[in-house]
Amino acid sequence: MANNQQTLQQERAASAWAQIEQVEGQNSTFKKEYGSLIRGLPAMILSDGLAQTLAFLRAKGKNDETKPHEAAFQHLSVWVCQQLKAGANMNLLDWVLQKSSSDYRRAATESLAYLHWLKRFVEAKDWRKDDD
Secondary structure, eight states, X not given: OHHHHHHHHHHHHHHHHHHHHHHHTSOHHHHHHHHHHHHHHHHHHHHHOHHHHHHHHHHHHTTOTTSHHHHHHHHHHHHHHHHTTOOXXXXXXXXXXXXXXXXXXXXXXXXXXXXXXXXXXXXXXXXXXXTO
16 A cells, blocks of 8 residues: 555656646746745645635636646646546546535545645745745
């Protein structure tokens, strides 16, 4: 069991690093906004819930990949949907709105686990707004 858990942690880390490497090519403002956003998402999920947090990201991102909110939504959605076998064309917000409360909790738990890695890598890159 420990090996499976370690492997999943390694997969999370590798995926998160790949997402961070994609963001690395963006401009400084994008990286700072993305970094600040990622650092705050775990607390937002814990206080407001996963669906509300995803709705916030989607509303702020407006399906525009040039916006940090949409990038964060996509990064989280792709990983968690893959882990929960939600289907290739599904986004996480649509998925959690259709599922049971136990599936919702699984999605929230996996989201927090994945965000742990994104947050650590963002902190390592020191991507934050000047007022953070």
